[in-house]
Amino acid sequence: MPSYEATGIVAQTLPELVESLAAGEVTSEELTQAYLDRITKLDREGPRLQSIISLNPNALPLARASDQRRANGDTLGPMDGVPVLLKDNIESLDPMPTTAGSLALKDNITGRDSPLVAGLRSQGAIILGKTNLSQWANFRDNDSMSGWSSVGGQVRNPHMLDRNPCGSSSGSGVAVAASLAAGAVGTETNGSIICPSNVNGIVGFKPTVGLISQEGIVPISPSQDTAGPMTRTVRGAALMMNAMDPGDEDYTLSLSPDALKGMRIGVLRFAEGSNKDIKEHFDAALAVMEAQGATLVDIEAFEPAAENFRDSTLPLLEYEFKDSLNAYLATTPETVTTRTLRELIAFNDIHADEEMPLFGQSLFEESEARGPLTDPEYLGAKAAVRFSTREQGIDRLLAEYDVNLLVSPSGPVAPRIDPVNGDVWPAWAGAGSIAAQAGYPHLTVPMGDVHGIPIGVSFIGSAGDDAAIIAYGYAYEQASLLRPDPHYLESAEDRLEISAAMTK
Template sequence: MSLQVSAHNHAGEKPTKDPINVVAMTLPEIISGLKTGQFSSQDLTRAYLNRIDMIDRSGPTLNAIISLNASAMKLAKKSDMRRAQGKEKSPLDGVPFLLKDNIESKDLMATTAGSTALLDNVTDRDSPLVARLRDSGAIILGKANLSQWANFRSSHSVSGWSAVGGLVKNPHVLDRQACGSSSGSAAAMAASLAAGTVGTETNGSIICPSQVNGVVGLKPTHGLLPIDHIVPIAATQDTAGPITKSVAGAALMLDGMTGWQNDYAGSLDASVVKGMRVGVLDFARNDSPRLNAQFDAAIARMEAAGATIIRIESNDTPPEFWRASRLVLGSEFKVFLDAYLSGSPADIPVRSLADLVAFNNANAEVEQAIFGQDILESSLEAPAMDSDTYQDALALIRKTTRDDGIDALLRDYDVQVLMGPSGPVSPRADVVNGDVWPAWAGAGSMAAISGYPNLTVPMGTIAGVPVGVSFMSGRGADALLLSVGLAFEDTGAGSPVPQYKLSVNAEDMRGL
């Protein structure tokens, strides 16, 4: 079932003189087009709204968008007026962006987290990252669909599905997983429904959807971006991050989201990889020969760019690690979701996790049409955050991913950056059995749980299904990873253009 909010009605507005090919443009090219007068912000915004009508609301019906900002065209007109007067606020002035629908904006749009319980959650608040984008002159075009409650509801969930927005489709191969939980943000970016999108991650929710949709995604260092007014899972891991079609675009978005304090775009330097020791996480491969062939080609590309490759064959994880990780998330979720729901200024029917569980039971035909809520229910009984049980679990997972994880690998192998596959090849979406993934590939959980940065960049496709490569490093190494990612991107073709194939058949596999 889908309860998507109707698209902004922009019929009858003045048409663009020359159609804008948004599919062919990266964010830096869009900024250049606005700066040189190739097109206006109104032209650009209208082009994206038209494309959403054609690709998301009809045609392949991606279900990537939950709601659109009815004021978008007015905001674009104001930006054009500023530009005409030479008063642009930043390079992002007049550029339309989509937000994952767990991020609040003070535009007249609800922040639903994909749940019908929050259909009226219009808070008139900007999350700090949104306020910074707004102060930069950026246009909040709308809200992107997501895995409901950022995929923290059921152990049998279907990634990319929400009761409000339906199931997000992968624009490359429509029956494939768009992953999650930032599924709509990544699918919308791949389909060129905005100039850039914002996702969030607790563990994999930027990296996985970005890689399977063939776009660039950055999970920044935890704490770089405030998480106020974002529907929470776990404050020790939650972060937002940019999703774009190019590394330079991700740097520009990060500049805007951090208030232009660090000049990520201006400090990009692809030459940093020359002579750099890069640790290749061979232990993070899976058993897919085609994925491993793509990863081997990516390693060769890094070598061609001047990097020295250092093989890392193993990394130990304590047997109790995953149980401890799940415990930490459950404990934090109950506390922080209770605080979020009780503090919302909107008129909503749920004010606590217990209220939400009851709401879902009372509205099971809509909310539990595909899967249940065992994670919500078990979180009600999670240990308190001041308990020894929680504190011991938090210490264990941090030591495993920091001291004995990324920090140890960087130190022991004398490397500056770690490189691995971003994830496995996306499987078919399965609403009957829930997510059915192949053997996992990648080590992104180390970055997610440690709070260290992780950047995924497209490395190729397998029968039309995108796959990505991840670059990780220590706390605060966001600028370094962006430069390394740029160097890798420069050796290839960039983000693949979606073909909207219905499926992958045996003929598509020949020669692979």
Template sequence: MRVTMTAMVLTGSLLALPATAAPQVEEVSLEQLSAQLAAGKTSSVALTRAYLARIAKIDRRGPTLRSLIALNPDALAQARALDAERVAGRVRGPLHGVPILLKDNIETADPIATTAGSLALARNITRRDAPLVARLRAAGAVILGKTNLSEWANIRSTRSMSGWSAVGGLVRNPYALDRTACGSSSGSGAAVAASLAAAAVGTETDGSVTCPSSINGLVGLKPTLGLVSAERVVPISHSQDTPGPMARSVRDVALLLGGMTGETTDYAAALSTSALSGTRVAVIRPPELRPALASRYDAALAVLRAAGAELVEVTPPKLEGLGEAELLVLKTELKADLNAYLATTPASVTTRTLADVIAFDRAHAATEMPYFGQELFEAAEQTKGLDDPAYRAARATSLRLAGAQGIDAMLRQARATLLVEPSYDAAWPSDRVYGDQYGGPSASQLPAIAGYPHLTVPMGLADGLPVGLSFIATRGGDQAVLGAGYAYEQRARARVAPRYLATAGVNAAADAGAVR
């Protein structure tokens, strides 16, 4: 079923387009595309055709990234309408006519399903826009298609393989095809890194925007909880879920964030290369960093100093019980929130509860569970609801530990407004037997639980693979992390484009060659 569905969606008439007429889109930013459109140097139709041709070339052929689940059959019609508006003198803003990708747990009114990567939602064509999508349309964005993801946003199993879904298969990392694209916004990360769009929307509960952004050499923002609406997004946790923008530059992330929020705030206009000047920054130095990552981190800290930041090292507090409290919150809210969501889906969706999904997976184990099971789903089904005292205590504990005793305490200790640390180490090999095998640093948990903004920005390659630098602030500090990230990015210029190597390592290019 997966092969048939994917082929039907991705090899339709939209892909039978001449590549010769396409403008250059590889490594071209959203900001540049917007300027080209404004200057009349290209059109939205031409850009949409160019991206469709590139998707045909490298997503299912060539490197076979498998970063997309579905293309929007209405994309060219949307582009034509937006071109006509521009000719008539109506320009909605910097996103007008720019093709954007969405993670496939975000609903759109287009005639494509919102699957969360599961065959249980293969017929979930809701014909309704999530609020963030409605705002992007109002800003003039073209909805190009839906990206692959870790199935159910990586909440199904403790042994999952990030980037795999029954609908889309396994996303491959454009920097080394045998490595993970991380998750759960795996396809959004790989697609933007490979210039299948200038930007994409991911979602995060804990690390699902920031990890694939870091590991695919991107800028990614997990906004303050509530800044971007999570309504009509297939849920895990109302306490932690948030959509977030992913792109190849801080300015592009800021532009996309403005469209997603629909606010009058111009996040891009406020960016300045002097944002770090005179700013006290709390610095976490995780123990026992690999030499390649430590070297990149030291270089990044030197850039921050050169930009005028005053760096103060802090010792992270011991937050015993945080992981257990977070997990109970996520399991409890998963059952409640997913049941509520499934009840709103079309009648063609026969899985109306989490229990139904568990039964569906068992009945379709060969396609749904070829590599890992659903023990987290089963544990979530046993939870006792949002009124359970244990759940309420866990949520209070996790908030206190992550916020007041975590990020807030470190910022107070340093008398700082920002916190920095390595986002993650480099991508690990995709492993169908053992799942995700990662024991390195991770910056995502505290801001995810606290609901604080978390931005990752490329800080170069470690042994040939991207690594990122995280900027974290307190609630509402989205402009602050964007500003600091921009000031760093403009000095470091650390992002390196992918080469689609078969494997990674110091001598990977010589040993394996590039796969095209």
């Protein structure tokens, strides 16, 4: 089996690349070309990760321009010359379509930067390309397969190629784990940054909703949608946030190995799940935090205050999806012929062999049946979700237990990719949905692996706690350093302890 291990300049993390570029140890053109070569080797050939949908034909010219700025002493910021990838539901002015993984948007070349991309570009970051994703950010059907799109095919987890890469920011998570770029931007409505970061063994940060502009991103829910950085280190995520956040916050200033000292941590025991390996890793992570001077406070249960909370979460998304997608489609170029959700449903029916070869479009159809955002059902659902996850959810837990942050496992161990049944996640763990529905910040950091499959630990806070949450995760990361490198195994049976147990 050929070696796909990252070596040389592509093995460096984003902060290391910033230093190497500044020291003149590598040029942006050399770095960009090295990533393009590695993408050919791993994404198009070899294990065929299929994590990238399109490459920016302007990447190398942009890199040369960055090198010229550096030679002239005119660098735009720390990210100048650093190649990054964008999830393919995020617009950039480069000549690449923004497809959300659907052939219906194959001609959606808008020629405009979303504000977050403009922020990255203003610091000189090189937009290397667009990443594959769960089609329509995993909001087409109640059954689905994470990481599949009609445009890009099925994304593969680089740790074990038959394992679920999670989604919907599947390609972003895989590309970063496989060192195909220094960092990537993902988006999340409910778990779509955290889950793929968790199972691919990288750092993922979901900011407070509204901190990063939602403009120029194919939407699901304005109440929950946000973009966020996906990198191999917490400092890398902080550097990307500095460029993506239009405010003047410097997320690197609060990074300290002592950030957890004196902190009271709410341990979400109800989110541990039943997998004994995850529990063991989580307990080990808690021991690291305690050794750093934190006090652990167990929280055994979370009971939403609103009786209709769980029945409200999906209707809230369906109402907002119909409204916001129709508004987005109206802004697309004339080359895009599907201008409404109703027309999109018809397009899928006509092109079912390509667009829906495995699963249907029940979420599209349910959303189309919803009324306007003035409907009492929508207003009640929105109020119930916010009240249960904010005032009577995360904020109540922080206050009642007098803690500074909440921690839990980030999710379960990745199951196999299943094109018959779709996503089936055994022994679920994590509290990501609460943070997503509240719109509150959530960071995942690797805490090891289970038989070669990565798992992470989550740090969750209240609205606006973004810099603090990043700092807490950094302190844990520096004390643990448990990010696993991918080994591109075909399956778990390629591991000696598994094959020995299965062979008689």
